[in-house]
Amino acid sequence: MGGRVQGSLVGFCSLLALGSFGCSSDDGGDAAPAKPFETSLACTDTPDSVWGTPVTAGDRGDLLGCAELAALDAAEVATRLQAMPEIDVVTGVRRFLITYRTERDKGEPGVGSALVYLPEKPRGGLLPAVVGAHGTTGLADACAPSHAVDHPYLDSLVVSWAAAGLPVIAPDYAGLGTAGVQGYGNFPDTGRSVLDSARALRRLVGSDRVSEQAIFFGHSQGGGAALAAAAYSNETPDVKVGAIVSFAGVWAYLSFVEAFRLTSVSMTGLRGAVATMLYADLANITEDESQSGAAFHPSIRTYMTEKTGTLCFQELVPALDNAAAGYVPAATAGEFLDPDFRTSVLDCADNGKCAGLPGKWAQRAKENDPHVDPSVPILYLAGDADTELKPAQASCFFGRLVKDGAAPVECVYPGEDHQSLVLNSTGFAVDWATAAARGAALPACPADGALPNCSLF
Structure with missing residues (x-):
């Protein structure tokens, strides 16, 4: 069922129509057809000039550079996502490379680069900003995901959400691909990069198309970065956290x-x-x-x-x-x-x-001691065959969320490892996150695994 063009979306879109955003009318939803996104910048920069953006003071989330990259038509998207069950491709995707202002340590300006994925046939209504945070890649600038825009990892992690008609931004994190060194493992630093990328997406496509509400999802390091966005969102009152999805996310446990x-x-x-x-x-x-x-x-x-x-x-x-x-x-x-x-x-x-x-x-x-807002809906996904973030370690991170007063939803997939978890749970994650952001009834976890007792080492 994975990666099908124009799959059966009648039931899915009917659910979406109950909320503030849905599918285009030709996909079975009740919302009016949505126009393609337009960008506030011409996006005629070269990628090298975008990555070379200097650090300057200014408002967090301000756009600094933009280059339009090669688009993917719906057939190409379906081919790239053919290994992903439950993903119905409803649109092709335009891709952009941007830079935006952010903050590193408190008060210290920074610049972040990001890939933006805009569906050619977006869902109708005012949509949330969807932010996808990547896993560990390294510290050298060449390790930034935006330097490997056609990597299959980005297809499964990020293109999959855009293929469902959602506008998505995938930050590299400040200092990775841009000036400085990324704050790997530093939740305030990374959380600000993620939060400010939601602002940048909204400024790129307009507040009439993307609301202040945001869905943050991420894998591994990025799963922690998504949670960090919830922890530091008090710094960004114009970004309302609608849902968090953490795929095998690394979170604060032992200082x-x-x-x-x-x-x-x-x-x-x-x-x-x-x-x-x-x-x-x-x-x-x-x-x-x-x-x-x-x-x-x-x-x-x-x-x-x-x-x-x-x-x-x-x-x-x-x-x-x-x-x-x-x-x-x-x-x-x-x-x-x-x-x-x-x-x-x-x-x-x-x-x-x-x-x-x-x-x-x-x-x-x-x-570096973040605490999530306990009111934010959180989905924590794990695979019981994961050898990179072992289930017992994931249990420690999940337990820390509970200790903070949150009520995360646990969803453990039997037989899935660190990478296959993303392939085989994203369809459910998209459904869950969009429902949570609308305040609708949440779909139940389709997997029957469970986390063991916590053991970090």
Whole structure:
């Protein structure tokens, strides 16, 4: 059933017609046919000029550059989505690359790049801004998803929502593909990139077409970024969070400072993600990027710093997990971290002695403690065959949401791994999120799996 052009949408569109947005009338809905989107910018920039947008002060969400990319007709979209069940392709999609203003640390201006997907036959009515946040790709500019616009991952994660007639923006995150270093693992930084991308989408197509309401969804790192949007939405009163969908999302559970106490924890499978978080945070608190590896043990620092700052994640993980000339992978957290840096971080946490770069890092880590708005509808999706974010780890993140007073919906797909989860649950996710945003009855999870007890390591 996946990737069919003009599939049977009568029942689906009838549901949509009950709310404030629906399908075009020729797809079985009652809403008036929607006109194609127009853009507020000419979008005649080149991609290179868009990625090269400098950081300037101004209003968050302001558009800075726009390049129109090759469009996908409905047949091409259907071909790209043929592996996805429950996705009925109702439209072709126009694609754009934009940059917009955002904020990094509080008060510090930044610039983010994003891909925008506008359906050629959008649903009728005033539509929500739909924001799709990607998983871990790496820190180098070449790792930005907007540099790989035709990658199958973007098709399954993002094009699938646009193919259903929804306007979608997919932010790279500030500092990834644009000036600076992305705040990987830093929820305030990433959450602001995601929130401001919703503003940018609305400014691109107009407030008469896209409302202040937003649906945020994301996968893995992006699942946490979507949740971060809900946590920091008090900063953006013009963005109303209508629904959150987190596909195997990584969320706050154990503070990074507390993790420094766990010196015996095995680093197997964790080296890439932990190295990326440490490098990114240090790069964002020092003007000298050569200090970005200061937290790494001296015996591996040079190798770790070079690889983390230059390789995309698929290449970084094996590079850090396998021995190389002059490099032996750290087996435990104690072997991974610089002992003096670790001692200084804990001295800051325990005794208030927050000196130098370790002290700045500890302070930044302390502030990286998001809490979601418990009133926001949240769908948390997981696969019980996921080896990248194990179900027991997902259970910890889900439990943190519950602890914060939220009422997330748990939906666990038997047999699905970290990637196939997106392929096989997006159809349900689109239905659930659009219903939640309208305040309509929510469809039940079609899967019968369950999360086990929490175990982070």
